[in-house]
Amino acid sequence: MVNPRFEVDPEDLSLLQTLTGLSSREELEEHIIAVQNKANRIHNYPCIGLFVFTKFNIKLSPNYHQVLSLINTHKDAIFLDVGCCVGNALRKVVTDGWPVENTIGIDLSKEFWDLGHEMFRSTPDSFPAGFVGGDIFDDVILAPSIGRSDDSNFIPNLEMVNLRNLKSLAPLRHRVSAIYVCNVFHLFHAEKQLDLARRLASLLTRQSGSVIFGSHGVAPAQLAVTNVGPNSFHSAESFVSMWATLFEANSVEISWKVKVRPRRKLSVLGEWDIIWWSVTCK
Helix, strand or coil: CCCCCCCCCHHHHHHHHHHHCCCCHHHHHHHHHHHHHHHHHHCCCHHHHCCHHHCCHHHHCCCHHHHHCHHHHCCCCCEEEECCCCCHHHHHHHHCCCCHHHEEEEECCHHHHHHHHHHHCCCCCCCCCEEEECCCCCCCCCCCCCCHHHHHCCCCCCCCCCHHHCCCCHHHCCCECEEEEECCHHHCCHHHHHHHHHHHHCCECCCCCCEEEEEEEECCCCCCCEEECCEEECCHHHHHHHHHCCCCCCCEEEEEEEECCCCCCCHHHCCCEEEEEEEEEC
């Protein structure tokens, strides 16, 4: 029986079938529902209930093909997925050509990462991406930089590291070419979003084309920052302004576009739109 909430476009369906080895839509859906039930027991995020973990929405990023081109222009380019959950975005970029050994994810719970192997019927050997389990706000995982001067004076160790051996992101400071952050920023209040942005900026190599990009919920255009419980929805303008404070003038290009959602109340979060954004080194 088809679950009406399990909606997947033909391209994503084809990739799911390829990665799982389940060509039958019915068998695939049964498998996905079983994974969803286990994911909800780890943490019942709304995106789990909406089957976002089955989608490869990274391909919708306006700069996605530009990001993929970094594997040709950056030596040993590293791709980091922040809040990677089951690793669906990483599997998409690997399918599209990024060397799996140069990809790494971070999430609060290793259980999600392990569930990803179950979902995609892989193993750490057949999909040898790196993974760090922990809180990115934990200074042991990633200490924040002091500020712009701290970043400009830092000289990274350019010797390639084995991402599978990492227990923290600290060795990757100023070494990551692409950082993807989907449905993460709006989970925190504005002050913590700034802290997160600062930590991520410290990981980015300053080589031309290096990029932090992603998508999440934003307040409608007429509103400023809107707090809903532990969540905070910037307007697109205030979110972009936040990033501008973290880099030297004219050192990055900040791009964004907003997808306006139908004006209806969505559970406790109220009205919100979706922003696709990127911060790219010039």
